[in-house]
Amino acid sequence: MRWMILVIAGFCLTTSPAEAAHIGIPCSSCHRHGGSASNPASRVNRASGCTVCHRGHERVFDHAMGQRIGEKEFVQRSYARFDSGFWDKNCNSCHLKGCLDCHGDGWLAKPSVAACQRCHNGYFTGWDYAGRAPREDNMRYQRGIAVNGATFLKMLPDVHYSAGMTCGACHSMASLAKGEKSSKGCRDCHIPSLKVPEHRISAHLQRLECYACHSAWAPQEYGTFFLRFRDPAMKEDFYLKPGPSAEYLRSAYLKKQDVPPLGINAAGRISPIRPMFIAYYTDVMTARNNGPENTLLAAEWRAYFPHTVQRGTVTCEGCHDNPTRFLLEPEARRIYNLEKDGMGLESFWLQQGQRMSNGSFMDTARYLRMSSKTPAYTKAYVAKWKTFLNRVENSSRP
Amino acid sequence: MLAAGCTPAPPTSTCVACHKGLESASARHSDCVACHGGDPQARDKIQSHASLRGPANPSAPETWEEACGKCHRYQLERVKANIMQTNAGMIRNIQQTWEGADGKEYTTRGGKAFDPTGKAVETVPVAQLDNLSGELYRKFCSRCHIGTTNGDSYAAAHGSGCAACHFPWNETATYEGNDKVMKGKAGHSANHGMTPLPDTQVCSRCHNRSGRIALSYQGLYDGNNGLVPTKSGEAGPTMTSGARNLTHITPDVHFAAGMECIDCHTSREVMGDGYSYRNMYLQTEISCEDCHGGAAELPRYREITRENDEALRESRSYKQPVTSGMRMIQTTKGRNYANVFYKDGVVWLQGKRSGRLHRSKVITGTPEHTVVGHRRLECYSCHSHTSVQCYGCHTKYDKAKAGMDFINGEETSGAFSETEDYRMLYPFPLALNQRGRISPVTPGCQTFVTVAEADGALSKAEYIAKFKGAQQLRFAPFYSHNTGKKALGCVECHGNPAFLGFGQHIVESNSIKGTLICERSDRKPLDGFLTMTNGRVNAYSAITREHARPLSGAEVKRTLSVNLCLPCHDKARDPIYRKGINLRALDDTRHRRLLSDY
Numbered sequence: 001m002r003w004m005i006l007v008i009a010g011f012c013l014t015t016s017p018a019e020a021a022h023i024g025i026p027c028s029s030c031h032r033h034g035g036s037a038s039n040p041a042s043r044v045n046r047a048s049g050c051t052v053c054h055r056g057h058e059r060v061f062d063h064a065m066g067q068r069i070g071e072k073e074f075v076q077r078s079y080a081r082f083d084s085g086f087w088d089k090n091c092n093s094c095h096l097k098g099c100l101d102c103h104g105d106g107w108l109a110k111p112s113v114a115a116c117q118r119c120h121n122g123y124f125t126g127w128d129y130a131g132r133a134p135r136e137d138n139m140r141y142q143r144g145i146a147v148n149g150a151t152f153l154k155m156l157p158d159v160h161y162s163a164g165m166t167c168g169a170c171h172s173m174a175s176l177a178k179g180e181k182s183s184k185g186c187r188d189c190h191i192p193s194l195k196v197p198e199h200r201i202s203a204h205l206q207r208l209e210c211y212a213c214h215s216a217w218a219p220q221e222y223g224t225f226f227l228r229f230r231d232p233a234m235k236e237d238f239y240l241k242p243g244p245s246a247e248y249l250r251s252a253y254l255k256k257q258d259v260p261p262l263g264i265n266a267a268g269r270i271s272p273i274r275p276m277f278i279a280y281y282t283d284v285m286t287a288r289n290n291g292p293e294n295t296l297l298a299a300e301w302r303a304y305f306p307h308t309v310q311r312g313t314v315t316c317e318g319c320h321d322n323p324t325r326f327l328l329e330p331e332a333r334r335i336y337n338l339e340k341d342g343m344g345l346e347s348f349w350l351q352q353g354q355r356m357s358n359g360s361f362m363d364t365a366r367y368l369r370m371s372s373k374t375p376a377y378t379k380a381y382v383a384k385w386k387t388f389l390n391r392v393e394n395s396s397r398p
Numbered sequence: 399m400l401a402a403g404c405t406p407a408p409p410t411s412t413c414v415a416c417h418k419g420l421e422s423a424s425a426r427h428s429d430c431v432a433c434h435g436g437d438p439q440a441r442d443k444i445q446s447h448a449s450l451r452g453p454a455n456p457s458a459p460e461t462w463e464e465a466c467g468k469c470h471r472y473q474l475e476r477v478k479a480n481i482m483q484t485n486a487g488m489i490r491n492i493q494q495t496w497e498g499a500d501g502k503e504y505t506t507r508g509g510k511a512f513d514p515t516g517k518a519v520e521t522v523p524v525a526q527l528d529n530l531s532g533e534l535y536r537k538f539c540s541r542c543h544i545g546t547t548n549g550d551s552y553a554a555a556h557g558s559g560c561a562a563c564h565f566p567w568n569e570t571a572t573y574e575g576n577d578k579v580m581k582g583k584a585g586h587s588a589n590h591g592m593t594p595l596p597d598t599q600v601c602s603r604c605h606n607r608s609g610r611i612a613l614s615y616q617g618l619y620d621g622n623n624g625l626v627p628t629k630s631g632e633a634g635p636t637m638t639s640g641a642r643n644l645t646h647i648t649p650d651v652h653f654a655a656g657m658e659c660i661d662c663h664t665s666r667e668v669m670g671d672g673y674s675y676r677n678m679y680l681q682t683e684i685s686c687e688d689c690h691g692g693a694a695e696l697p698r699y700r701e702i703t704r705e706n707d708e709a710l711r712e713s714r715s716y717k718q719p720v721t722s723g724m725r726m727i728q729t730t731k732g733r734n735y736a737n738v739f740y741k742d743g744v745v746w747l748q749g750k751r752s753g754r755l756h757r758s759k760v761i762t763g764t765p766e767h768t769v770v771g772h773r774r775l776e777c778y779s780c781h782s783h784t785s786v787q788c789y790g791c792h793t794k795y796d797k798a799k800a801g802m803d804f805i806n807g808e809e810t811s812g813a814f815s816e817t818e819d820y821r822m823l824y825p826f827p828l829a830l831n832q833r834g835r836i837s838p839v840t841p842g843c844q845t846f847v848t849v850a851e852a853d854g855a856l857s858k859a860e861y862i863a864k865f866k867g868a869q870q871l872r873f874a875p876f877y878s879h880n881t882g883k884k885a886l887g888c889v890e891c892h893g894n895p896a897f898l899g900f901g902q903h904i905v906e907s908n909s910i911k912g913t914l915i916c917e918r919s920d921r922k923p924l925d926g927f928l929t930m931t932n933g934r935v936n937a938y939s940a941i942t943r944e945h946a947r948p949l950s951g952a953e954v955k956r957t958l959s960v961n962l963c964l965p966c967h968d969k970a971r972d973p974i975y976r977k978g979i980n981l982r983a984l985d986d987t988r989h990r991r992l993l994s995d996y
Contacts, residue, residue, distance in 0.1 A: 131915070135819075138623035143792055143817035144917055153820060154924075156904075156913040216904045217913045225626040237633050238625055239641055251624040253645065257914065258902045280627065287631030294627035308913075312906025315961075317893030332884040335784055335823055337617065340646035341627055341635050378965040379993050382984070385961045391908035392933045394952040 223253025480670030617649025717753025790819025842874025901926025
């Protein structure tokens with residue numbers, strides 16, 4: 001493989017390496033392997049060329065991005081019950097193959113937000129950071145600006161994104177190698193100001209994740225459908241966005257991107273939650289032969305951190321007078337009639353028949369306690385609105 | 399009424415000989431020739447059919463003068479001026495959305511008519527509206543005009559003229575009656591039995607787009623369009639025209655109680671009252687208050703004392719015709735309902751087709767409905783369960799493709815296609831309507847126009863038309879016809895600025911920021927028309943209709959100020975709401991003590 005090393009060396013010398021750190025390092029320091037292991041950044045050899053210096057970073061392959069255990073286990077307990085090849089057909093495009101998956105832009109550069117978003121897009125956290133929410137799957141809604149062929153609804157981007165911060169600012173390589181979700185939490189940089197009325201309520205600071213209030217919006221998919229077409233001709237009447245598999249089309253009963261529901265995360269703190277996934281399966285051929293369809297395979301929610309942080313929040317009522325946000329929807333406020341559509345659930349916003357995969361739903365008694373109008377609540381509430389209204393003008397601009 | 403339509407068919411008619419089993423239109427419409435024309439003695443099909451009116455549908459505008467009009471002159475003259483026939487409102491609104499009005503009044507067929515003041519007006523046929531808005535009407539919107547047949551739209555097919563409403567059409571526009579000659583033929587009503595009282599399905603054939611009121615009323619929703627859940631392996635759960643799937647939502651309380659469209663809507667609304675109105679909302683004569691009363695005024699009624707009272711004639715086909723001496727409830731325009739009456743202190747509504755009696759709840763004088771600040775609210779501002787909103791209507795006109803002109807009956811260069819950004823049901827924004835009352839509003843329309851010339855070059859790209867002098871999107875006052883069992887709660891509306899027109903949002907210091915953003919601007923919300931920046935309210939979109947507008951900064955502040963009272967005074971019947979809110983009360987001793995520690 002001497003010729004290959006020469007080609008790579010030539011390339012190194014004729015381009016401008018963005019990373020000055022690699023200039024002057026002998027080619028063979030990285031490219032010391034030959035044969036099929038000639039790619040020094042490949043997962044196949046655990047990035048042996050890179051880890052000579054970047055010791056321990058190969059451990060990233062052992063964690064979430066490399067293994068995707070959570071996703072695999074979900075598929076195993078849901079769609080794989082009907083199609084053992086489901087994972088390979090529908091989920092394999094975001095497979096970490098080596099260091100260059102993220103560091104390949106601009107020649108060994110630190111990953112840009114766009115580099116992370118090559119995988120962290122669509123319903124997965126990352127796209128939201130730049131103000132992108134998935135559109136409905138019907139081609140009627142597949143319009144407008146697109147990145148890498150994927151269209152999105154234009155949303156308010158995260159304040160950190162607007163300030164020019166990349167994902168790496170909070171998700172260092174060291175933290176990823178350790179299998180940690182991030183290297184920095186909100187309070188590593190921010191001290192909650194007591195000038196903010198909500199911050200003066202101790203329960204808020206003790207029991208809530210910062211992002212329970214400061215996530216301005218979150219993509220939410222209610223009823224994820226995978227439709228299996230053993231014969232592609234059967235897709236004819238399904239005017240839906242094509243996916244990675246010729247055998248499948250994906251759709252949803254409903255997508256929303258307003259403030260997310262709340263639940264309790266694994267740390268016991270109140271956090272945004274979202275369906276991941278309320279999963280349905282139809283094998284079109286079977287269904288056309290009077291077989292089962294719209295089989296509800298899972299109704300699972302996850303606590304998570306939408307990357308849609310803003311200084312502002314919803315008003316007090318957004319949580320304290322909003323049982324639906326805790327999946328305690330009163331029947332009088334029900335809009336979608338799932339039972340009539342044979343969806344196997346009474347409502348997406350009712351806890352019955354659903355579960356949290358990394359935490360728990362808020363129980364009714366706790367919600368009632370939280371929403372009771374105690375004197376303390378009333379005082380804080382009035383103070384909050386007074387502070388706001390005192391600074392609102394009577395005039396307006398048409 | 400003694401004309402030929404009411405006489406039996408001649409026994410030797412070759413019509414009956416060939417069309418054996420064809421349903422009689424009605425007991426009083428049994429003579430084929432009186433309506434259809436033709437030669438009932440000729441044995442040859444071509445000769446027999448040579449002088450047919452229609453040929454299949456004599457009630458179409460081309461022949462309705464000689465057919466239905468011979469007997470039903472009063473009804474025909476009304477229908478000719480009816481907004482569903484003239485489509486004056488639809489055409490006018492499209493003009494305003496696309497190119498701006500040109501000073502002329504257009505209708506489907508043009509001609510003389512009388513405006514509501516009795517003044518003669520001359521309208522121009524829409525065939526002469528030679529611009530993009532004319533094209534859009536003729537190639538898109540005119541499918542729901544009662545003067546043209548739509549024989550090929552799944553679940554939206556209808557006949558032309560009187561038959562549009564008075565003959566039953568099925569999803570596939572196929573005859574399924576007992577006449578073997580016609581059986582299975584497409585482009586016809588499901589059978590030949592006339593329906594004097596159209597059911598909700600008839601109205602749904604057209605009122606399933608734009609405001610989609612017939613869908614919302616029945617608890618159906620065509621948003622999202624995910625084509626799931628499937629039904630027997632096909633897109634589902636129920637399909638309708640335009641490859642849209644319908645899922646279920648909570649229906650309107652009136653629908654749930656078994657009421658149909660015509661149980662509220664009078665024949666003068668659906669068939670016209672003889673005057674030519676500029677917009678649908680001007681032809682409408684009913685309001686919630688007619689049956690339920692207003693805050694201070696009870697429903698009004700008038701006794702039937704004359705034998706030519708409209709209600710007596712109109713109720714002839716009802717299960718239970720009304721009789722002289724009954725006290726009939728009056729519409730907002732002061733005319734009698736033919737099915738709503740006052741008896742023993744109760745307002746009753748009779749289902750016109752079912753005969754079922756519904757007791758109307760009268761709210762006059764109840765504390766919940768005499769909140770001082772709510773004097774300007776339309777009932778359906780609080781009582782709408784949902785209000786459908788279509789955000790971002792991106793319409794492309796491609797001159798390289800041919801499109802069918804349904805008014806001129808020919809295919810011409812230029813075809814329309816449409817994509818959309820986002821659909822939602824709740825929450826819904828409120829603004830001032832043409833009556834100076836606060837009403838739900840819905841995008842109407844947020845049209846972004848793209849025009850591709852024959853060579854593919856774009857002469858317009860995502861263009862926003864001028865309205866009231868500025869390039870701006872528009873919202874229109876709207877009653878969704880999805881009335882809830884329970885009204886919105888006080889906090890639900892006052893505490894959520896989305897109801898004031900801010901869209902989905904966050905509150906940051908003294909600013910309110912939209913989170914769903916217009917593609918054409920980084921500052922403007924797509925799903926709203928207001929923002930607040932440093933305490934100042936800015937309005938971005940227009941509210942259509944005369945005198946309509948978004949709430950002003952002062953009104954926004956006043957609405958949000960109620961939140962200072964709501965944590966303690968959370969019921970509308972609280973006495974403090976019987977008079978104007980005095981926010982200085984918060985400074986009195988009692989309130990100061992309550993609020994002191996914070």
